[in-house]
Amino acid sequence: MTKVKPKRKKILKWLLGISLVLITGLIGFYFSVYWGFWEPLATKEQLSDIRQSEATEIFAADGELLGKYFIFDRQPIDFEEIPKHLIDALVATEDARFYEHNGVDRRSLLRVIFKTILLRNESSGGGSTISQQLIKNLYPRQDHGIFSMPVSKTRESILAVRLEKIYSKEEVITLYLNTVPFGDNTFGIESAAEKFFSKTAQELTLEESAVIVGMLKASHSYNPRLFPERSKLRRNVVMNQMKKYGYLTEEQYQIASNTPLELSYTPYSHNQGTAAYFRANLRKKVQSWLKDYNDSVGTNYNLYTSGLKVYTTLDYGMQKLAEESLTEHLTQLQSDFEQSYGQQAPWYRNKDILKDAVYKSNVYKKLKDKGLSEKAIQDSLSVKHNIELWDWAGKKLVKASALDSIRHYTKFLNAGVLSVDPFAGEIKAWIGGIDYEHFQYDHVSQSKRQVGSTFKPVVYATALEQGIEPCKFYSARQVTYTNYNNWTPVNSGTPDYDKRYAMKSALANSVNTVAVKVMEDGGIENVIDLAERMGIESEIPQVPSIALGTASISIMELAKAYTSFLNMGKPSTPYFIKRIENSNGEVLAEFQPKVAEEPVFSESTRLAMLEMMKGVVNEGTATRLRWKYGLKNDIAGKTGTTQDNKDGWFVGITPRLLTISWVGADDYRIGFRTTAMGQGANSALPIFGLLQQKMIAQGGFERYTDAQFPPPSIAIQNMMSCATEKKTGVLNRVFVNNSKPKVTEFDYTPETAEPKKKEGILKKIGNIFKRKDKKKKKKRGS
Structure with missing residues (x-):
């Protein structure tokens, strides 16, 4: 017995020592993050002046939103513009005790440590509060090797507490929803509502709000455009959480969960959507103007981050009808054009056309920049793989080489x-x-x-x-x-x-x-x-x-x-x-x-x-x-x-x-x-003809179509x-054969026709009698 006690004491000492070392290490680690040893932490002053990049919006002449220029598609709104059911969905799904904690939910944190780290059970969730997620959105995580996750989580906890001492719960919610990333390079609830449902955030229904909140778990995997069925299931999970925490009744949940998922998708990318060419030229024009304006006034406006509003002369309705007219005509004309040539088409028979198109292509230039030989480049361009090709019928996935793709796009009329x-x-x-x-x-x-x-x-x-x-x-x-x-x-x-x-x-x-x-x-x-x-x-x-x-x-x-x-x-x-x-x-x-x-x-x-x-x-x-x-x-x-x-x-x-x-x-x-196919009356005129037809049929363009x-x-x-x-x-x-380009006349002299002169009433009466006298004379002579 006397020998066992020293052993037990020794073990207890070791455990106590290890615990002290761990606690000291954890405290030291915490303060190393707090004092900015790993990376600088945002100060209270910086948190008090959070400015996020805002997309520049482009408006047509009638006020219609024509498109945006952005790095991240983000459009801030006020708390009053966010529907209550959207806030309820967010809290129920992402942070059930949001109104109870000070930025860090210790209960959730302990659950995550116990289940995820010790029991390897990933069903416990992430444990991050809305405030912590906001910090992560505002200040992206940095790489610190094996310490990346501990550093990031600690930093986010510190800043989340600091954040909630500055902002109210309502302000935290607003900041979060204005900055959180959604699918398709969209940031902020207003931009997400516009993109996926073609409406403002304030107009979102319960079901639509649940779809958007559901994307927060994984914006790509639950993107309703790409994965509608998966998105609908996630939507129902969100609404089930709302029922669980008393935001929805059983009856409300049953009705909402059986509602079909319906999107009204509006792409605001630089390369797609209405008036893409116009927006590309507008971008160059505004950037050039901004450079001169910033230099002269001393400002620092940025096209992609300053939230500018550009009002244009473009008629949104006319633009859409013009694009429809061009598509309708060129679809048929392209088909006729290809059929007229068949296998004798120049993009098949003229090797120089394809060769020049290859040299101008981006894929060739990239391979050339890598220092590949001409033979290696041609071999690479000839490899067939699955690629997406566009034509007037839409996009399709085909097995083709880069050379096939280049030839495919060479044949199109523009x-x-x-x-x-x-x-x-x-x-x-x-x-x-x-x-x-x-x-x-x-x-x-x-x-x-x-x-x-x-x-x-x-x-x-x-x-x-x-x-x-x-x-x-x-x-x-x-x-x-x-x-x-x-x-x-x-x-x-x-x-x-x-x-x-x-x-x-x-x-x-x-x-x-x-x-x-x-x-x-x-x-x-x-x-x-x-x-x-x-x-x-x-x-x-x-x-x-x-x-x-x-x-x-x-x-x-x-x-x-x-x-x-x-x-x-x-x-x-x-x-x-x-x-x-x-x-x-x-x-x-x-x-x-x-x-x-x-x-x-x-x-x-x-x-x-x-x-x-x-x-x-x-x-x-x-x-x-x-x-x-x-x-x-x-x-x-x-x-x-x-x-x-x-x-x-x-x-x-x-x-x-x-x-x-x-x-x-x-x-x-x-x-x-x-010539029958290529003359302007056949190739270009129909675009104008169709546009006029559509403007008359749709109405609202009487200023142009009824003018005389x-x-x-x-x-x-x-x-x-x-x-x-x-x-x-x-x-x-x-x-x-003389020095001036003078047209030579022929064996006649060009003449000017005398305009028809209008006769007065007296002269007309006089002519009637003259004609009668002539008739009498003819009769006498006969």
């Missing part, structure tokens, strides 16, 4: 659409391409393509300004320019070169040979000068082919030029930002229209050109707007098709809206196989009153 208020220059709709995720090159602002016959109104307006009448007749005969590489303009379709066209009819039917002669009469230098004054900044070469639109011009430039025909001859610069506000609603900048002070041509020229472009729609190349799309509203316009059917254009002009559409392949070596052009004056009617075409005799083609 498009650009821009609708502008011609008086102020406000952009109402903007589509830079067919799908921003896969085709990020913007054909509205970045692309310059040959504009084809859409340039002819500039040529004809120049001629009118030089005193040439719309009724002057021109022969459609061809002319060869020996001093311009023997260039000979040709007319499309089945041309009748023996006809003579009045200038107004030549424009309506887009007669190329006449357009060049009209330009010669107006003066090529005068044409270029007028084009520049109308707003075209791209270089226009001084060659006769510019009359047919061989100059490369952007949609934006062309839109500015055409506003002249509606805005009293004064070009309006297209713009798209109205004002920018900070997160407190203070206006940082307002943007005003930029309209030329003086008209670039006379009012009579403007009105005559409108009448001539009405003829394009009513009797010329754009008549399908009437017979196919059934449009009866006032429309003028101009079609355009470039050489070898590479580009199709249409400019649609209504009294209060100007719309330009373009269609073509990104690679200029790929064109339409036939003012009736032409008597002077304009007399100016336009003449026959449209005449037949000529057989003419010999003459070749020119």
Whole structure:
């Protein structure tokens, strides 16, 4: 017995010693975290001034939320805007004793230590209070090796207690719900409500609140968009917790748990959603403005974190209809385009097209940057695996190589659409391409393509300004320019070169040979000068082919030029930002229209050109707007098709809206196989036709669809009153060889038809008697 007692004492001493060491170590560890040995802890002052990054919101002209720019999609709201059932769901699920503890729930903490650490039972939960989770969201965990978890948990406990000495329980709840991460890169309850249910947090139902709270356990695994069934089960778990803690009755739970899960998902990513190309250009514009503003004022506003509000000119409803119109038309046109080529398609037969596309691809550039040889790169690009490919039917998972993917995207026709208020220059709709995720090159602002016959109104307006009448007749005969590489303009379709066209009819039917002669009469230098004054900044070469639109011009430039025909001859610069506000609603900048002070041509020229472009729609190349799309509203316009059917254009002009559409392949070596398919009337015009149809059918656009052009004056009617075409005799083609690009006339002199003169009532009566006298004389002679 005397030998056992010393042993027991010795063991007790060892246990006491170890306990003291452990307790001392734990205390030391605690204070090492408290004093910031592992990492600095937020001070009371820092916790008192919690500022979280806020997404910049973009609004359409009617106040509709168009999109956001964000690092984390977060939009703060006040406690009063959070529905009570959402708070109840949060507390019941995440922190049942939230209103009882001071930031750390010691009971839950002991449960976690005992069950999770000692018994290895993961069903005990995380043990973190809402306040601790908030700290984790505000100050992300850092890596400290094997001590990472103890350090993080201790730090969060210390700061949670510190936090609750500063903020009330209501404020903690508000801070938490404004910062907590949800699925799809969304932070904060307001952004989550907008994204998953297209409503504000205040409008969320009990079931919707339970879905959102359910995502807190695992935002990806319980994402209702990705895993609806799993999300519904988790939703019901949340509501069961609410029943358990007395927030719901059994009956309320039964009704709610049997309610179907219904989403109204609104993506606010940079690459998806309505007006993706517009938002991408807007982002560049605002960033550039912010840099200058911050430098000049000394502020530090950030596009992604400062919660700015950008108000734009875009018409949300029109934008959506324009995108629908483009999708509807291009879906069918792409199918026809591919069928017309079959296996003879250039993206199959022309190896240079694929090779160039490969060199431009991101995947090739990344492999090249790794220092791989060309053979190794090609081998890697040829490996087949599961990849997602987009087409007009949607996305699909296929077994294909990177080369297959590159070839797949090379075949697509692309498009650009821009609708502008011609008086102020406000952009109402903007589509830079067919799908921003896969085709990020913007054909509205970045692309310059040959504009084809859409340039002819500039040529004809120049001629009118030089005193040439719309009724002057021109022969459609061809002319060869020996001093311009023997260039000979040709007319499309089945041309009748023996006809003579009045200038107004030549424009309506887009007669190329006449357009060049009209330009010669107006003066090529005068044409270029007028084009520049109308707003075209791209270089226009001084060659006769510019009359047919061989100059490369952007949609934006062309839109500015055409506003002249509606805005009293004064070009309006297209713009798209109205004002920018900070997160407190203070206006940082307002943007005003930029309209030329003086008209670039006379009012009579403007009105005559409108009448001539009405003829394009009513009797010329754009008549399908009437017979196919059934449009009866006032429309003028101009079609355009470039050489070898590479580009199709249409400019649609209504009294209060100007719309330009373009269609073509990104690679200029790929064109339409036939003119019937590639002409602007078939490739680009239908987008405008469908847009007008949809605007009329939906309603709410009467300002644009019901507007009428003012009736032409008597002077304009007399100016336009003449026959449209005449037949000529057989003419010999003459070749020119002089220094000026002058059109050579044939063996006749172009004539101007005399306008039909209106007879007065007395003269009409006198003519009746004259005709009777003539009849009597004929009878006498017979």
